Amino acid sequence: MLKFTEEHEWLQIEGGVATVGITNYAVEQLGDLVFVELPEVGATFSKNGNAATVESVKAASDVYCPLDGEITEVNPAIVADPSLVNSDPQGAGWFFKLKLANPADADGLLDEAAYKELTA
Amino acid sequence: MDDTAALKKTPLHALHLQLGARMVPFAGYDMPVQYPAGVMKEHIHTRTEAGLFDVSHMGQVIVKAKSGSYEDAALALESLVPVDILGLAEGRQRYGFFTDDSGCILDDLMISHLDDHLFVVVNASCKEADLAHLQTHIGDRCDITLLNRALIALQGPRAVEVLAELWADVAAMKFMDVRHCRLHDVSCLVSRSGYSGEDGFEISIPADKAEDVTMRLLEHPDVQAIGLGARDSLRLEAGLCLYGNDIDTTTSPVEAALEWAMQKARRSGGARAGGFPGSGRILSELDNGAARRRVGLKPEGKAPVRGHAKLYADAEGKAEIGEVTSGGFGPSVEGPVAMGYVPVSHAAAGTLVYAEVRGKYLPITVSALPFVTPTYKR
Numbered sequence: 001m002l003k004f005t006e007e008h009e010w011l012q013i014e015g016g017v018a019t020v021g022i023t024n025y026a027v028e029q030l031g032d033l034v035f036v037e038l039p040e041v042g043a044t045f046s047k048n049g050n051a052a053t054v055e056s057v058k059a060a061s062d063v064y065c066p067l068d069g070e071i072t073e074v075n076p077a078i079v080a081d082p083s084l085v086n087s088d089p090q091g092a093g094w095f096f097k098l099k100l101a102n103p104a105d106a107d108g109l110l111d112e113a114a115y116k117e118l119t120a
Numbered sequence: 121m122d123d124t125a126a127l128k129k130t131p132l133h134a135l136h137l138q139l140g141a142r143m144v145p146f147a148g149y150d151m152p153v154q155y156p157a158g159v160m161k162e163h164i165h166t167r168t169e170a171g172l173f174d175v176s177h178m179g180q181v182i183v184k185a186k187s188g189s190y191e192d193a194a195l196a197l198e199s200l201v202p203v204d205i206l207g208l209a210e211g212r213q214r215y216g217f218f219t220d221d222s223g224c225i226l227d228d229l230m231i232s233h234l235d236d237h238l239f240v241v242v243n244a245s246c247k248e249a250d251l252a253h254l255q256t257h258i259g260d261r262c263d264i265t266l267l268n269r270a271l272i273a274l275q276g277p278r279a280v281e282v283l284a285e286l287w288a289d290v291a292a293m294k295f296m297d298v299r300h301c302r303l304h305d306v307s308c309l310v311s312r313s314g315y316s317g318e319d320g321f322e323i324s325i326p327a328d329k330a331e332d333v334t335m336r337l338l339e340h341p342d343v344q345a346i347g348l349g350a351r352d353s354l355r356l357e358a359g360l361c362l363y364g365n366d367i368d369t370t371t372s373p374v375e376a377a378l379e380w381a382m383q384k385a386r387r388s389g390g391a392r393a394g395g396f397p398g399s400g401r402i403l404s405e406l407d408n409g410a411a412r413r414r415v416g417l418k419p420e421g422k423a424p425v426r427g428h429a430k431l432y433a434d435a436e437g438k439a440e441i442g443e444v445t446s447g448g449f450g451p452s453v454e455g456p457v458a459m460g461y462v463p464v465s466h467a468a469a470g471t472l473v474y475a476e477v478r479g480k481y482l483p484i485t486v487s488a489l490p491f492v493t494p495t496y497k498r
Contacts, residue, residue: 056449
């Protein structure tokens, strides 16, 4: 199940675990990324908590946790090479995996069509 | 009201839109921050080929003595800047700054000696205040005229070859030379200068011909349009001050490490020592040093350290010693770079200090400026 937030995160949800990243639209707005700071595995966040930071040449931006949950895995490849987020934001450029505290909350997020409408 | 409606436009505004620029408000103007290539590629293109910048938002001002004599105009301007203007040869340009009575910097500017008058370029955000400042203090002796012209900068190692295709004489110009010339039959003013740390030129063009001349330069395969984003990362790597960030009315020229811009003639014991606002403090700091100093700062990790980050002497954030004034990622350095102010006790290259970033204290080393070797043709 693919979901989106109004803050431009995407979530691929399988079996109560969401793989989270930032959308192609977000990446276009940010420009070339030069630095990514990821959360620690085991950390827990509430919805809209500041889970990661991305920096472009010009500015720093927060990446929010899209739902309540615990970080089970992070993507070290984007720390080593932040440009992966630019080149493949919704694939190899994923940020972290989140074990959802309440998987049903995902129903409240945007589906692909609604997100497309938001960013049109 | 739409905020962008109140923004001023340069003569190249339509061209930026046509080139697909992302526009942002800057100093009251709607300006291109980047083009589709993006800041990183634009920065590298400028360092390896030639980048073309629209800097028409800056103020271009003629200062001409009512007497018609260059000497009178030079001496009048010397009453406002700690710079040797009388000794500036015809066809030469010099960096300087307006100072206030407390010895701090009102604006920085480029000053050229052209024929019988001075041609001055000031920052966009300061130009109204600068004009009033000139009018108030030397308006009785000089006519102060704001020109309605475009200004572009062509910067990078290929700049001279590109411009020489239009005007061969440009190759003979040295760094900070200024010449009148004709580009495609348009009367332009060219200086071999810029603010990227690269060899290059600034070209003043009549507003109604600006798009034509600029488009012809952009047709060259080595030339790309470059936005404000890369302009900022280029000047930061070059260790050059941005007014409003690195220098302002709270910083003196000696604190800002700009002694090189104040020639002997205006210093203690010089032929025309002092005589500019704040000269007491500035001459004293030239003789004895200032308590703090602008330095280069190289973060040890990969995290960029931005302007306004606090600097500490210790890794626990107990002893605050200063602040970062500009910081970001340097695409040519391939890592984060910054500038800021520290006490002279911490200003030696190699000194380790700490910058607060998102609640952490990151090691950052005081570093010699510039971060890249300039390629000026002296």
